[in-house]
Amino acid sequence: MAKATVRVLVNGYGVIGKRVADAVARQPDMKVVGISDVVGDYRIKIAAAKGYEIYASVPEKAEEMRRAGLEVAGTLQEVLSKGAVDVVVDATPEKVGAENKKLYEGQGVKAVFQGGEKHEVAGVSFVAQRNYAEALGKQFVRVVSCNTTAICRVVGGVHAKLGIRRARVSIFRRAVDVWESSHTGIMNTVVPELKVPSHHGPDAQTVVHDLDIVTMAAKGSHNLFHLHMGMLELNGRATRDEVLEVLREEPRVVMVAGGDGVKGLNSIFEIARDLGRSRGDLYEIPVWEDALTVSKDGREVYLMWATPNESDVVPENVDAIRAMTEIEERADRSIALTDDRLGMVKRLY
Amino acid sequence: MAKATVRVLVNGYGVIGKRVADAVARQPDMKVVGISDVVGDYRIKIAAAKGYEIYASVPEKAEEMRRAGLEVAGTLQEVLSKGAVDVVVDATPEKVGAENKKLYEGQGVKAVFQGGEKHEVAGVSFVAQRNYAEALGKQFVRVVSCNTTAICRVVGGVHAKLGIRRARVSIFRRAVDVWESSHTGIMNTVVPELKVPSHHGPDAQTVVHDLDIVTMAAKGSHNLFHLHMGMLELNGRATRDEVLEVLREEPRVVMVAGGDGVKGLNSIFEIARDLGRSRGDLYEIPVWEDALTVSKDGREVYLMWATPNESDVVPENVDAIRAMTEIEERADRSIALTDDRLGMVKRLY
Structure with a gap:
């Protein structure tokens, strides 16, 4: 056709x-x-x-x-x-x-x-x-937004397959974008967003309508990518392998590992540049596989991911x-x- | 005597x-x-x-x-x-x-x-x-440690008075101490601690033995103070005023406000210097009053505090x-x- x-x-x-x-x-x-x-x-x-x-x-x-x-x-x-x-x-x-x-x-x-x-x-x-x-x-x-997109992919994916009772997410934001780092930004500090919950949680609900999510955010002294930490309480129970399987199947979510040298947000940017991506952009959400942890009772999932703020x-x-x-x-x-x-x-x- | x-x-x-x-x-x-x-x-x-x-x-x-x-x-x-x-x-x-x-x-x-x-x-x-x-x-x-001390004062105080069912805390750490910033540290990145939960939660339990706490941590590109975000689920319910009262009574915990210009970790350091503290040290844990939020059902408390890593x-x-x-x-x-x-x-x- x-x-x-x-x-x-x-x-x-x-x-x-x-x-x-x-x-x-x-x-x-x-x-x-x-x-x-x-x-x-x-x-x-x-x-x-x-x-x-x-x-x-x-x-x-x-x-x-x-x-x-x-x-x-x-x-x-x-x-x-x-x-x-x-x-x-x-x-x-x-x-x-x-x-x-x-x-x-x-x-x-x-x-x-x-x-x-x-x-x-x-x-x-x-x-x-x-x-x-x-x-x-x-x-x-x-x-x-970039943050909400990342949350909807990662947390939304877990929610769709495993069912989340409550998602609690902390966001360490980049201070400012690269292009404007010469005229604004913060230096050697962290600036918390004093409106709690931050807007990201309600925003995620405009896409994933039935997700109980609360977010808190702060800006760090860097200009490339956000770091998110998710603490998810499931409706039921899951194993680490089950969560890993969900994330591996989810589109636009990729697994990375500290064991492979992916130590920080800087590593993510270097990967995108090494892959020859235009502008060093990453469209996917990288989730740290070695940080992915499920509580002993199988009811809580802890995970961290990078949010490529310019490009996701x-x-x-x-x-x-x-x-x-x-x-x-x-x-x-x-x-x-x-x-x-x-x-x-x-x-x- | x-x-x-x-x-x-x-x-x-x-x-x-x-x-x-x-x-x-x-x-x-x-x-x-x-x-x-x-x-x-x-x-x-x-x-x-x-x-x-x-x-x-x-x-x-x-x-x-x-x-x-x-x-x-x-x-x-x-x-x-x-x-x-x-x-x-x-x-x-x-x-x-x-x-x-x-x-x-x-x-x-x-x-x-x-x-x-x-x-x-x-x-x-x-x-x-x-x-x-x-x-x-x-x-x-x-x-x-400084992080555990801060958690035990703030979260421990709420736990002692109001009873916490589950504390979930994210920690945005300084990269390195001031004195060694010339020979180590990180720049323009965030480095997650890939061991989850981070050691801070179990460490807090060595002091507050009955506290259910999970922590996740990452290092930011700054060298003064950590920022903590706490998401606390209470055993029962509380109002924001009740939580505020607990924190005001707790020794070595002080309230600060973005409305008073306390915008970030840098503001905390400037306050300590303005107060004439030796080395610009702060021994107290400053908690942001305007960020302190209690969920509508009174069961969850969200709060942020600075942890003066050198001195608390x-x-x-x-x-x-x-x-x-x-x-x-x-x-x-x-x-x-x-x-x-x-x-x-x-x-x-």
Whole structure:
């Protein structure tokens, strides 16, 4: 069956947007119409050099971007009103997406929002392996944040197969993203998030609706990846082997081991670079196999995983596009295609 | 009633030893006979300049220390065999204390070991406000580590008053101590402890014997203080006010608030410096009041605290000396005296 090629525009070429653009460009059933942004710095110049058409997200920025030396094909509104776009991936800063929704509604275009927006902006929050069907045919879908994506994959996977009574998760966040480490961030400290529970738990419930989860979070003095610690109480009992089997079967979850030299978040980044991944990105969630522990009574599971904060949501954006446009109705087939095109694996080494 | 002055020697003038020496020197019922170590670097020279008698922990190091310019009064064995010491505070590197035990046994001297030694080395592990009585008259007592001390004060306090069914604690550790940050440590990463549960939980049980506790830990890229996150399931129910009241009453636990600008571990260090504390040390455990949360059903308590890793065990060492020598049989009176002499408070600001 011949399928349409979905025409995608990425609005906001930042940490997530640039990665989603490249990921969409690799899909056989999608193409990147262009990217839109409001600045003309090195990031957008690299996008232009890659061959992406550049649009100005707001008309008043077009001239500034041209003065910076960019060839600007037009404004976001212009390209949308031509009917040239099927889906906008909105990766603008948080709360800007909610503002943009009016434009997308006015133009009758579908849009994928990111985790910085509230669940209500889209009405459907999305992690492909958990609730692909909820997004089928929808105009608006929200891909949840990196932390929530990781929780939904790992904890959600255990919940789906073994049933969790209560999940309690601690999150040690990176201070800031790499690209902005020169002008913000923290140094030699840990900064707790004083709102307890942190927003990640309720956010995970927008995807895994029946999960009892509480999260606490703090920022560390580093800029690559988050570390999560999960303490899960099961409804029943399980062995360590059973939990390991669940995690091995779960898509986009990979096992790593300290015994193989994977000592910290830095090791994860080095692996992604050694694998030749674009930008050193990892789309999978690495779970430490040697730390995976089940209590003697089989009722509690303790585990730790790394959350690649810049990149784990990238395949979710791709799958969200397939679900919304219904070019693929099955989650497993969309996931398999995305993973194949992004070079994703079930064993990193 | 006139009480004897306890003669104390501190063996190992490192992070803990130097702080304990200064703390003992401030007590009205103790005096520092001297300190012993195996090096002659800036640390020991400052000790000498403060007026402490310097001994060589092992005879073969005495000459080297003298060549470094130190006046060495003799060896540890010599001063012990003169009967000039009632209690040795052994703050040598972990496992060295266990070796030294033979010397202390041979000389019939009492000794306080630190948390780097196994519980079995002393037979009694100690946190003053939890189990002072267990140490009364003992020859050997082990003051538990900084993390375990903090857990025993905070979680132990809630347990004593409200009863905990299960405590689950995540620990975000400092990478390394300040003094050794020039030659070891980690940078821009988080390193999980892959042994789960981490040793802190079982260690807390050596003091709070009936506490069901599981801990997980990771090292962050900073060198001052640990951050702990506690998720406590109570036997019954409590209100937030009840928990707050328990923590406010608990000795050596202080409340801090993000609303007062206490944003991270760095704020805690700055407070200790602003208070004029020696070395910027904090002996108390600061708990974030605004993060303290009780679940709607009153059965779970979520809280976060900072653990001053260099200094929170210092008052415990002082109290351990009083308990072992029985110059004070009551925990509350020993704690009050120690706290008074160290300038400890129940409100930092």
